[in-house]
Amino acid sequence: MRAPPHLTSVTPLAKSRLHLSVAHADNEPAPRTQPAQPAAPEPCRTLLYAARTPDDTLMAHLQSCGWVLALARTAHELGRRLTPGMSYAGIIDMASFSPHELGPLEALLRQQQIGWIALASPERLADAEVRRLIRHYCFDYVKLPAAHVMIDYLVRHAVGMATLSASDLASATPPPGTPGDDEMVGTCDAMQQLFRTIRKVANTDASVFISGESGTGKELTALAIHERSPRRKAPFVAINCGAIPPHLLQSELFGYERGAFTGANQRKIGRVEAANGGTLLLDEIGDLPLESQASLLRFLQEGRIERLGGHESIAVDVRIISATHIHLEDAMRQGTFRADLFHRLCVLRVDEPPLRARGKDIEILAHHILHKFSSDSARRMRGFTPCAIEALYNYPWPGNVRELINRVRRAIVMAEHKLIAAADLDLAQYAAQQTVSLAQARESAEKHAIETALLRHRHRLAEAAADLGISRVTLYRLMSAHGLRDAEVASGPP
Structure with a gap:
């Protein structure tokens, strides 16, 4: 045996978080006192x-x-x-x-x-x-x-x-409110490889291209690279190239001078210039119009910009990190993205793993999100039922981590029990066991009877207990067991 x-x-056990105390690119000595481990x-x-x-x-x-x-x-x-x-x-x-x-x-x-x-x-x-x-x-x-x-x-x-x-x-999964609450969480091999890649690319000043599906956390990865680089004390500026109308993108990137166009009452610094000395994240770079691609390529080649309506050439020292969920190789073949710009941006490449490929990280992330947003609900949520855990593993997660956050936050607010079930996550069809056990049916019926009696007697406990044929002490205990005392406290007196 x-x-x-x-x-x-x-x-x-593999370290599951990418801590800020590692891989300083400028060889700055690490502090003598390290944060206490859980x-x-x-x-x-x-x-x-x-x-x-x-x-x-x-x-x-x-x-x-x-x-x-x-x-x-x-x-x-x-x-x-x-x-x-x-x-x-x-x-x-x-x-x-x-x-x-x-x-x-x-x-x-x-x-x-x-x-x-x-x-x-x-x-x-x-x-x-x-x-x-x-x-x-x-x-x-x-x-x-x-x-x-x-x-x-x-x-x-x-x-x-x-x-x-x-x-x-x-x-x-650290407690809410602790330093690094928004750090990346993961224990699987794919995330450990991602952490190692972040440490390596942070030590250089070359352009980084982050590829991955929507919702995988590409901006978090860009921020992690910035915070571990020699530029970490300088600004980190992000711009979503797909969220800004094409006719405004030039002025958002490079700024404008007073009087450059109608309504330009004063000089405005662009995002590129605002990130001087630091890092600029060009999110959804695949949506950048061709005319803006030419201006960006010129800046990457020369390291200088001109504000809209101005004639002064301004030197800007900024590290470029770009990210997109589309395949830029296909975009280049279709002629919607310049190949010379791609090769300027993609000196170093980082691939974000999708949530469905992260194994037990799905459960760890779900608990982390529950811990972080538990204050969204008046009642204290204790965790997930076995059917919920099973559904988390069976669901393909097309929206990745962003979808997981949304589903768990919604369940925290809408769940009627202290344990989140697969139905609360709207994933009941992904749990193998669809039948209701006798204990579950008994518990549900008991809670429904208590709720009905309380409503009938306007939350007068003595009258509700007499209606149910139990003592007031027993009613109070059952209300606590079913989470009805939490709801009563949250709603206040009738």
């Missing part, structure tokens, strides 16, 4: 036990070893046992779940805050789906029957592994 090959050794979460003594038919003797042994058991017979019940930010050890009895029940459990097995140990009979190990789940998500497995002492030994190691993963997630 041994752990799956990819989990047999503990390696340092502390690793303390392992929880609660042991999750997922089984349809639990082993009473195993439970008694684990309790005698100091574990507090949290038994769950369904995926929904297991999800409700979790506290966000806490690391757990978990035991899942594969033999007690039927094949169609393993799908809903996969979203929970995927969560990094739980170190799973699988219990499996030789017959279940012959199932390819069971072997896949164990191989991908479990720290180790035990072939039944097995000694209880060995299971206790393995779960202690599993909770340690979960603590390492939770520490990695904490470092990737």
Whole structure:
């Protein structure tokens, strides 16, 4: 018996954020005191036990070893046992779940805050789906029957592994309001490669071209390059070439003198001149008209500009970063973009990975966004349901990170429970489990009955409790459990 090959050794987890303290291009010494790293979460003594038919003797042994058991017979019940930010050890009895029940459990097995140990009979190990789940998500497995002492030994190691993963997630998702709150977040190989590329290109002064789909964060990458370059103390100026009418683009880029045209009552400095000494981001450069392309090419060749209506040649020292979501190679073949300008702009190239290719970063980013915008809602959101996590991974994300931010922010405001579900993200069709469990139906009906009674009696708790046939204390407890106390406080007295 041994752990799956990819989990047999503990390696340092990849750094998930691109910190400002690295790769200073001018060899400026780094400060002696580095920002404090997030502390690793303390392992929880609660042991999750997922089984349809639990082993009473195993439970008694684990309790005698100091574990507090949290038994769950369904995926929904297991999800409700979790506290966000806490690391757990978990035991899942594969033999007690039927094949169609393993799908809903996969979203929970995927969560990094739980170190799973699988219990499996030789017959279940012959199932390819069971072997896949164990191989991908479990720290180790035990072939039944097995000694209880060995299971206790393995779960202690599993909770340690979960603590390492939770520490990695904490470092990737800092609390709101901390420095670097808008930094780029990512742990996948594609993002780590992007971080390395940013460090390299920041050390030079050559023009950079950033390519990627809309919504992938090209402006964040440009800002990261600027902040790690020798020009970081000078201005960073961005202009969206596709958002400015063509007849105004020349004056926006290069400025104008007083009297240059009707309405030019005073001199205006253009974006290129405003970025003198720093960095100029030309976003959506593919939408730049051909006449403006010629003026920009002349500036790149000579390093000098002339304001509209002026005769003075002004020297400007600026680094150009350009970005677009279209394929400029196709635009050059179609004659809508100058090849000589492209070669001036694309000295160094950075490719932004789409969100669908970033693996577990999707879940990390979703938690980061929830953390950052949690104040949008009066109630405190605790996280995502297993079906929501599953939908996040199954959805293709054509709008990339921008779409993820919009969906999560909308769900924070519109969700009726403290856990965001796939339906709140408008992604219910991307969750495999479409059925509602008995526990979910009971919870929904109970909340609806309480809401109806409160409305009928205008939030007079004593009368609503009598109508429901329960005590006022019980009603108050149920309101808190369903998040109705938060809504009552937010709305104020009737």
